[in-house]
Amino acid sequence: VNEAYEILKRRTCPNANQRLPKVEILRNAIDYIENLEELLQGAHMVKTRQLFERRNAIRDIGSFDSR
Numbered sequence: 086v087n088e089a090y091e092i093l094k095r096r097t098c099p100n101a102n103q104r105l106p107k108v109e110i111l112r113n114a115i116d117y118i119e120n121l122e123e124l125l126q127g128a129h130m131v132k133t134r135q136l137f138e139r140r141n142a143i144r145d146i147g148s149f150d151s152r
Contacts, residue, residue, distance in 0.1 A: 095101040097117040
């Protein structure tokens with residue numbers, strides 16, 4: 086279990102050499118996961134917006150061609 090905490094600390098803490106209580110390591114991991122979720126949601130929003138923009142552009146081209 087201690088080895089798992091060390092791995093988690095190395096992956097989520099800015100200064101992996103700093104001695105931290107396990108609860109602080111877990112808090113850092115939670116923050117890290119929340120930041121990843123926000124990043125993914127933001128990427129999803131951008132992708133959705135791009136899809137709508139492309140769809141609208143295709144519709145605009147189609148309506149222009151049918152005139």
